[in-house]
Amino acid sequence: MEISAQGRLEVRITPADVGKRVSVRRLSEPGAAREKFTDTVGVLTSWDHGVLMITQRDGASVRFPESSLVAGKIVPAAPARRRGPAAGYEELARVTSRGWRPVESERLGEWELRAAAGYTRRANSVLPLGDPGCPLDAALAAVRRWYGERGLPAYVQTATGAEGTQELLGAELERRGWVREVSAEVWIGALAPLADRPAGADVVLAREADEAWLARYQRKGVSEVALRVLSAGPSVWFATVPGEPGGAPAAIGRCVVDGRWAGFAAVEVDPGRRRQGLATDVMAALARRALAEGASAGWLQVESDNAPARALYTVLGFSRHHAYHHFREPREQPAHGPS
Numbered sequence: 001m002e003i004s005a006q007g008r009l010e011v012r013i014t015p016a017d018v019g020k021r022v023s024v025r026r027l028s029e030p031g032a033a034r035e036k037f038t039d040t041v042g043v044l045t046s047w048d049h050g051v052l053m054i055t056q057r058d059g060a061s062v063r064f065p066e067s068s069l070v071a072g073k074i075v076p077a078a079p080a081r082r083r084g085p086a087a088g089y090e091e092l093a094r095v096t097s098r099g100w101r102p103v104e105s106e107r108l109g110e111w112e113l114r115a116a117a118g119y120t121r122r123a124n125s126v127l128p129l130g131d132p133g134c135p136l137d138a139a140l141a142a143v144r145r146w147y148g149e150r151g152l153p154a155y156v157q158t159a160t161g162a163e164g165t166q167e168l169l170g171a172e173l174e175r176r177g178w179v180r181e182v183s184a185e186v187w188i189g190a191l192a193p194l195a196d197r198p199a200g201a202d203v204v205l206a207r208e209a210d211e212a213w214l215a216r217y218q219r220k221g222v223s224e225v226a227l228r229v230l231s232a233g234p235s236v237w238f239a240t241v242p243g244e245p246g247g248a249p250a251a252i253g254r255c256v257v258d259g260r261w262a263g264f265a266a267v268e269v270d271p272g273r274r275r276q277g278l279a280t281d282v283m284a285a286l287a288r289r290a291l292a293e294g295a296s297a298g299w300l301q302v303e304s305d306n307a308p309a310r311a312l313y314t315v316l317g318f319s320r321h322h323a324y325h326h327f328r329e330p331r332e333q334p335a336h337g338p339s
Helices: 089-098 136-148 167-175 191-195 211-216 224-231 278-292 307-315
Strands: 021-027 037-048 051-055 061-065 069-074 104-108 111-115 126-128 155-160 179-190 204-206 236-241 251-258 261-269 297-302 319-328
Touching (some): 021 051, 037 061, 051 167, 089 179, 089 297, 089 319, 111 136, 191 297, 211 236, 211 251, 236 278, 251 278, 297 307
Parallel strands (some): 126 155, 261 297
Antiparallel strands (some): 021 069, 037 051, 051 061, 104 111, 155 319, 204 236, 236 251, 251 261
């Protein structure tokens, strides 16, 4: 917090700082006999009619009256990384998008509208990197028409928690009645330490997902569209640890090599073979392949409530870079514009 020369806390933010990352202290229980304070760090996404809204790095929004504000200051847009590769949000957003390609896409200014017959939200949502080339209300109307023509709900993917992420856009979507349905995190890490792990189980690498690989994949009844999404990308590899003869593999994984980046996905292990290091063996084998193709850094996506996966990825040297969220169109078109 900012403290004056006289030792008093000071508020050094104003409504003009909307869009900046701030740290604030506020009274959490105004009028209580004993004052209690709450500290919040995030992007100041609005300051209207005496109410502030701050979007935290996980995407959660905190609203409070300016009358409860005790101190506040602008802080760096993103904390310095202590380990792992340096990366900006836009670079990662483009790399992760290329690693999970839709079947169909169209440009709306600098936004990309993506569709794949409903197979995963990532392949059926707007990636809004930059200016759509028209006012936001017009852009959202065009988005809803485009997805409606394909019999799909409209989703917009936004990110929070890193330099250059889209807290302001997320706040505007919420104001217009769009609903945040799904959130996940992108983690990154160096490949070399992972690739240097001792080899364990035999891992078979292939360019295509065969029937055995698909038998272990958690999305049963994979369609032709799903196969096209799984197989698309700059340099795609599928890893398999064979299981019992005639049975599904003991473990599988997928990796997309794209320049300096390698993206890991679909790392799945037979429930009866867990805690044997098979997931690590799969990722290490894919990391060695990616290093051979010139990559040096890895990325992956993980849900915030998947504690076992987060623990594994932490041990393997990965850490959180940013969170991303899917906002679904309002169920009913509002009769009037946003307030």
